[in-house]
Amino acid sequence: MRRLLTALAAGATLLLCCGMSPALAANARPAGHGGGNGGGGGTTVALPSSMAAVGDSITRAFDVSGSCFLSDCPAYSWSTGTATSVDSQYQRLLAANRKITGHAYNDAVTGAKMSALDGQLGQAAGQGAQYVTVLMGANDVCTSSASTMTSTATFQAELEQALTDFTAADPTAKVFVSSIPNVYQLWSLLHTDSRAQATWSTFGICQSMLSSSNTETQRQAVVTQETADNDVLASVCAQFAQCKWDNLATYNTAFTTTDVSTVDYFHPSVAGQAKLAGVSWAAGYWPTTR
Numbered sequence: 146m147r148r149l150l151t152a153l154a155a156g157a158t159l160l161l162c163c164g165m166s167p168a169l170a171a172n173a174r175p176a177g178h179g180g181g182n183g184g185g186g187g188t189t190v191a192l193p194s195s196m197a198a199v200g201d202s203i204t205r206a207f208d209v210s211g212s213c214f215l216s217d218c219p220a221y222s223w224s225t226g227t228a229t230s231v232d233s234q235y236q237r238l239l240a241a242n243r244k245i246t247g248h249a250y251n252d253a254v255t256g257a258k259m260s261a262l263d264g265q266l267g268q269a270a271g272q273g274a275q276y277v278t279v280l281m282g283a284n285d286v287c288t289s290s291a292s293t294m295t296s297t298a299t300f301q302a303e304l305e306q307a308l309t310d311f312t313a314a315d316p317t318a319k320v321f322v323s324s325i326p327n328v329y330q331l332w333s334l335l336h337t338d339s340r341a342q343a344t345w346s347t348f349g350i351c352q353s354m355l356s357s358s359n360t361e362t363q364r365q366a367v368v369t370q371e372t373a374d375n376d377v378l379a380s381v382c383a384q385f386a387q388c389k390w391d392n393l394a395t396y397n398t399a400f401t402t403t404d405v406s407t408v409d410y411f412h413p414s415v416a417g418q419a420k421l422a423g424v425s426w427a428a429g430y431w432p433t434t435r
Contacts, residue, residue, distance in 0.1 A: 190319060190430045192241055193276035195248035196234070197269035198224035199262060200280040203326075204253035208408040209415055215408075217255055223413075223421040224278040225249040231419045234278060234426055241434045250274060258284045259300050262307040270314040277311070278425070280323040280395070282378065286371045287328055287351040291363055294353060297373045304381045312387050320388045321429050324375050324396035328354045329368045331411070334402060341410035350411050394428035395421065 198204050206221040226233035235249040252268045262281050269277050285295035335341040345355040354367045382388040404417030
């Protein structure tokens, strides 16, 4: 049971939110512009011949369907997946550049927090990845309670260290940083669904937000922390010429119940992975490339 609890509770959350903080608004850029110089201002960025994905259970496609019950199914990953039903970033790159064939690595780890990013990016650097997608941070806010969330200062220091080390290892590699999907919308979408409520409660999933005993004040404390973390992702990415921020594309995406796994009512379904692939691609370096 302990292992089941850990597996179900690990990983990331899904969905959007409404609006943005002033700091996020300041860091948001018009479509086609990234943090630093990566892909912004009309700069043409060459298609990569290798890529890697780092992050948590979203990128590992954990619990994506009943056939992936309590398991990672990276073939369905929004980033490096090979399933045609997802049309991942890798598949879109492959259609435009055959040299990337077989050179896509999924280094994400289910349950990972921002503290793991430095190691994952180090692995990607060792694989010679010319392009890396980053979707990390949901597990830093989605914890057992609001009191156990990662502090903003720690989150920022861990991100800065990871990007500093990666860009030093390969000054030419490009990084795409996704905003964190908003767990409050997941709660808003499914908190009246008795199956979702029972699953969240039984397996202790994301109790900082999804516990039925939480007050609205407690839930808003999680929203505040997540907003601060997205502010950090935007501002830190902007410090690196190789980094492109998604301008809150993932954060602002409207997911529906069909985009959420019915295994745990928490992770993206196949449809959710496909939607994330499309949204992230449109916000990335090569939005018009197929």
